[in-house]
Amino acid sequence: MSYDAQSAMKGTGIGQGIALGPVARMSPPPAAPKDESSTLSREQEAARVEAAIQAVAADLTARGQSAGGQAQEVLEAQAMMAQDPSVTEAVDAELAAGKTAEYAVHTAFAEVAEQLAALGGYLGERAADLHDVSARVVAALRGEPAPGVPDPGHPFVLVAQDLAPADTALLDLNHVLALVTIEGGPTSHTAILARSKGITAVVGVEAAAGLADGDEVIVDAAHSTVLLAPSQQQKDEAAARVEARKAAQAAPITEGALADGTPVPLLANLGSPDNAAEAVQLGAEGVGLFRTEFLFLSSETAPSVAEQRESYTTLLQAFPGKKVVVRALDAGADKPLPFLNDAEEENPALGLRGLRALLANEEILRDQLSALAEAQEATEADLWVMAPMVSTVEEAEIFSRFARQHGLKTAGVMVEVPSSALLAEQILQISDFASIGTNDLTQYTMAADRLLGSVSGLQDPWHPAVLRLVREVGAAGAATGKPVGVCGEAAADPLLAVVLVGLGVSTLSMAPAALADVRAELLRHTKEQAEAIAAAALTAPDAAGAREAARTAAASHSPE
Template identity: 70%
Template sequence: MTELRGVGIGLGVAQGPVARMAEPLPAPADNPSTLSTAEETARVRDAVTAVARELEQRGAQAGGAAQDVLEAQAMMAEDPSLEAEIDTRIAAGKTAEFGVHDAFASFRDTLTAMGGYLGERAADLDDVAQRVIARLRGLPPPGVPDPGHPFVLVAKDLAPADTALLDLDKVLALVTTEGGPTSHTAILAREKSIVAVVGAVAATGLADGEMVIVDAAAGVVTTQPSAEELDRAQNRAADRASAASAPITPGALADGTPIPLLANLGNPAGAAEAVALGAEGVGLFRTEFLFLSSSSAPTIAQQRVSYEALLSAFPGKKVVVRVLDAGADKPLPFLNDAHEENPALGLRGLRALRASEDILREQLTALAEADAATRAAPGGGADLWVMAPMVATVEEARYFTAIARDYGIRTAGVMVEVPSSALLADRILIDADFASIGTNDLTQYTLAADRLLGSVAAFQDPWNPAVLRLIREVGDAGRLHGKPVGICGEAAADPLLAVVLVGLGATSLSMAPTAIADVRASLLEHSLDEAKAIAEAALAANDAATARAAAQEAAATPTEKVKERETQL
């Protein structure tokens, strides 16, 4: 038995034989073309257009986040800058195939060098190039294998076009040797509730037909498992399926302490599914979808339509909206498109909005108008809360809460994503109505490890005791001032870590809707005192792995023994 480690996506476990993705098409040779420039150019135009339309068609078929991703790929294929680069190479006597390969490779290297969000998109360019070259050669496009039976798909990385239309009756789990927690494989695996482990470098040695267990919760792929291990994994999968089908009840601990379980959403279209999966409201609504694909900021009227759709879907429920969180890693021509050497530490979040305050004011206007309109409509609206991203100082918290209230926002809060705001939470919560902890960024800044960079993905672990200590600081500040403290990062979707977070002072948890059933079941196993004891066990550890193990031990130990152990420590 061997354990291959990576980054787990989702919380499930699956088992089955391996089927590997085929190797990419070989790079075209740099041979002179035997056709005229006009003929080669026409071939490229036809191939690019056909690939772009196919990607759009796949997107329409898949819907959801997959549609957005594939439409973005189609735009990549027809990008005028790429077209000009390909034309330059054809004009120099190159073949259409080589022109596409070389131009796309040049763009890919540029994105890779930029790192962050744009670096993650480099794999998308490779996929588009492969599809165009296959079209030029008259070959079928690259795709998922079909061994004729259910399988665990192993690949270097999966392109959005492949992930979007996976046959979930056949694909038991995904394993990639590259990619990080924000790769498209990870994003779409979360959306489709596919068991996945990404960035498992050692998975390159897996062979077709080899039996493996993919444990996303642990981020481990087990090779050559014993019959006992296979049975245990099967039982875990069955238990998880049973929990998912259990009656939907409000989130709560075993002693009845309410812990609302909320949804993270990036578009109003996901509201109905979130409600169906048991979301008691929205803990994080990302508004970037309105801005990122535009060359100019959306109007107040355009924003209001989306906000009204969201608020109408959750009558009487809490809906927390985050104002635009963008910056140099997601450059917007109307906000901040200046190059920065380290965009994660640059002009992003609230900093960028203060530099372009008219965008913030328009967004607050649209939110206030949508709130008023839905409250006046039959059935009423939601309980709107609005928060600012990347708040780092007390002054920034005061600035945002003041400007939000000027526009009639009744509940204005802040996101705690950097250590400074966690350490100053007792002062920030004097002015802010609530705090919401973004564990993804808080972990990134605490461990000094870019959360979009696969090479340091191992550091992106919210179980690290340093991160847990900062979360406890915010929880303590919330108790001191009687203010709510929510969690809206990926950490809230880990069932055991969710218990720890509650023990540290979190009063609500927000996550991908598909994770709600697991977290609800986990919370119901522990009282508030037990959650606090489990949290203390994790805090006493020196690293993330030990903290997780200590929490697991404490969770399986009667409260009195946990307290005795903590006293001894």
């Protein structure tokens, strides 16, 4: 579909979806409370705050349980933030000064959010979530409905500055045709949850600030475009693409492969065993990334070997005879755990995190490997285990040794920093496989916080600098005969998935909702064509150019 450059608004598309409909804008947050003295006692105001916070935490938890999957993890973390001691202390200080509960919550939450934003990284991202919690608590104190998604009484395209996880997680897909955000990048919580739910979305569309309720738009995620007031021809083309996509998603599920039969196993990224059945139903050939953090993030102490073994066994039983790649605990200073490392660091993204934190707390790592080994013995899945945030050959060697000491047969590494990509051949001589985490690899390559809107333009795995590092790892895999996968968000972008295969990647892992689109796109290209598309992308000077070069190269041999 062709677009007039003057009427097309550009952003970052999530997936391959396309939708047509009227705009409904997200309602603004409640007005900021006035700075005025309370007529109640400090104890009475404190009781009001406590009741409101408990109500909001309960609502977020219930929303998470209803949504399940990644959304549940995000919302449960948000519920914990509402009750965080640092926030409580800040609220108490305002109440001690005689302020109202509403003003105390608004001011204290804003102060803590500002501190988190200054830290950047994972904690910086939590600032936006804390603002959302604050708005919900203030609304509860006022007896008003929580800020949320509008209900115009008909299907609509939701336009928002950004969307809180609590809202994204429970979008009614019978009414929300597509999502457009003014802020945010491809690895924001909004984008990740939209991809996991299969929502047609374009994020980071600055020009969407000018859209009004009722405006008719086409949201074309495949072309990262929002089109205002489309012509009848463009509407007809959009409707035809919607039907074609429905037909492709309803087609019989086959194993991932290119047009010439080259196998490309398509695996699922999972955050808990609860999502395994859905992944199998959507055609996942195994698991390429199982995040184990859900067992640790809500605990004051590390879970026991028995507790971990039970969860891992449940997961592995869902994939008999299939590959399941489990990532060791990926936490540390940017996701502080009291039993791992809660020391403050000026730049936690570059601090004691991932494998570094585990090696500094060896017992936690050994307990996790023991639990995985026991689960492996009790099931028929093909268990692979990998270390997060590996940056040196020595770290890869230590992890492989530990894994083998605990009876684990297949041990690999995550490639998330440029050093491990550049050392990939030496690392793969020690490790059994490599899995590229494109979210962090992009962040560290471009020196741009992946969750910071002001540098969202650099948070794009299509950037040729990132693709060249992927090529290094792919070449190392070919030289050593070791498999190389991608488990970052990039694998869920169908055309980028083709590029990754052309760069030497052998398996792709993604949110289960993306499997059908990626499977269909791979079947359109041979291995030789995928390599040519990748080569075209590498010649571009920037991410937008790489995406366009790949699209042009792909169209040159399209069977349609």
